[in-house]
Amino acid sequence: MDNKSKKFLETYLNNASPTGFESSGQKIWLDYIKPYTDDYFTDTYGTAVAVINPKADYKVVIEAHADEISWFVNYIKDDGYIYVRRNGGSDHQIAPSKRVNIHTEKGIVKGVFGWPAIHVRKPGEEKAPTLKNIFLDVGASTKEEVHKMGIHVGSVMTFEDELIDLNKKYLVGRALDNRIGGFMIAEVARRIKENKKKLPFGLYIVNAVQEEVGLRGAQMIAERIKPNLAVCTDVCHDTQSPMYEKITDGDQKSGQGPVLTYGPAVHNNLLKMIIDVAEKKKVPFQRAAASRFTGTDTDAFAYSNEGVASALISLPLKYMHTTVETTHKDDVENVIKLIYEFVVQLKSGHDFRYIQ
Numbered sequence: 001m002d003n004k005s006k007k008f009l010e011t012y013l014n015n016a017s018p019t020g021f022e023s024s025g026q027k028i029w030l031d032y033i034k035p036y037t038d039d040y041f042t043d044t045y046g047t048a049v050a051v052i053n054p055k056a057d058y059k060v061v062i063e064a065h066a067d068e069i070s071w072f073v074n075y076i077k078d079d080g081y082i083y084v085r086r087n088g089g090s091d092h093q094i095a096p097s098k099r100v101n102i103h104t105e106k107g108i109v110k111g112v113f114g115w116p117a118i119h120v121r122k123p124g125e126e127k128a129p130t131l132k133n134i135f136l137d138v139g140a141s142t143k144e145e146v147h148k149m150g151i152h153v154g155s156v157m158t159f160e161d162e163l164i165d166l167n168k169k170y171l172v173g174r175a176l177d178n179r180i181g182g183f184m185i186a187e188v189a190r191r192i193k194e195n196k197k198k199l200p201f202g203l204y205i206v207n208a209v210q211e212e213v214g215l216r217g218a219q220m221i222a223e224r225i226k227p228n229l230a231v232c233t234d235v236c237h238d239t240q241s242p243m244y245e246k247i248t249d250g251d252q253k254s255g256q257g258p259v260l261t262y263g264p265a266v267h268n269n270l271l272k273m274i275i276d277v278a279e280k281k282k283v284p285f286q287r288a289a290a291s292r293f294t295g296t297d298t299d300a301f302a303y304s305n306e307g308v309a310s311a312l313i314s315l316p317l318k319y320m321h322t323t324v325e326t327t328h329k330d331d332v333e334n335v336i337k338l339i340y341e342f343v344v345q346l347k348s349g350h351d352f353r354y355i356q
Helices: 004-015 023-036 143-149 176-194 216-227 268-280 296-301 329-345
Strands: 039-042 047-052 059-065 070-076 082-087 098-103 107-114 135-137 156-157 162-167 170-173 202-208 229-237 258-260 286-289 307-318 325-328
Touching: 004 023, 004 162, 004 170, 004 176, 023 047, 023 202, 047 176, 059 176, 059 268, 059 296, 059 329, 098 162, 156 176, 170 176, 170 329, 176 202, 176 229, 176 307, 176 325, 176 329, 202 216, 202 286, 216 296, 229 268, 229 296, 229 329, 258 268, 268 307, 268 329, 307 325, 307 329, 325 329
Parallel strands: 059 202, 059 229, 229 307, 258 286
Antiparallel strands: 039 047, 047 202, 070 082, 070 156, 082 135, 098 107, 098 156, 107 135, 162 170, 170 325, 258 307
16 A cells, blocks of 8 residues: 555545535545546435446446444433434444544534443443433533534534554554445556556446445445446454354454355356456455345345346454444455456456346
């Protein structure tokens, strides 16, 4: 990863991009990827698409999602304390003692999730954090004071934590799920351009919004692009750290390569081609199985239009939906490499149908 990539990664990952409010991050992403592509467009809700060969009939999508989990202001008490509700799969158990940025029309307002001191919690009467008892303190003593800050019901907030390096091997921060995916697909576009590869099809690099609330951005953009195939990237669980159960959660490990998923939404012929590429190019990979759905934007593309051959390339991630999401740098590189090698070997018009 060169200095240009590092700067983009840090700027993009540290920027807040809560579900439904992704536009600032999308602008950062587009500014980076535009020099490596021929055209771009956005849709009504903010999904951003950069395109190589936009006039080609055969359309290939590589995709990630741009949004991060967050919180909404749900109730402001007369004494100025604030209660929240989730925007996506935010974890109430990690909230106490966390700092937040509340995004208002007046700018960022700082707040903290408070919690009673250990001294006043009686043995045997410990209360676990729940949505009913976690609360936000913005230094206000009345509801009116909160409102004067620009905070209102519906104001969105994100945790303050930023990207760090862990032991020179790992990247750690909030919202690697899945802006790290946006970084990786942008790097694929950059390598295609810098390696002067000419693609015989249209490549649509899609950074979709609102995945965390039901794959909504992918659903919308799939209907617009109508691709012939889609390769999505998202994160999956590293199951090696404590409190995971491999029998049910699978056996994936950071540093061992991208994870390729089997499941009904994943097209077997497309998956086989990706595996063949990985083996030929010596890209390490792991395998996982999904039950009914992958739970990622892969599902939205697969079941769009009249059915789109779709596959999922996942990045192993520790501590998903916390502020210390952790991923191995080697895995980031190998996801980029695998998507790139797949794209540059693909022939225009390839028919993935099971029965021809």
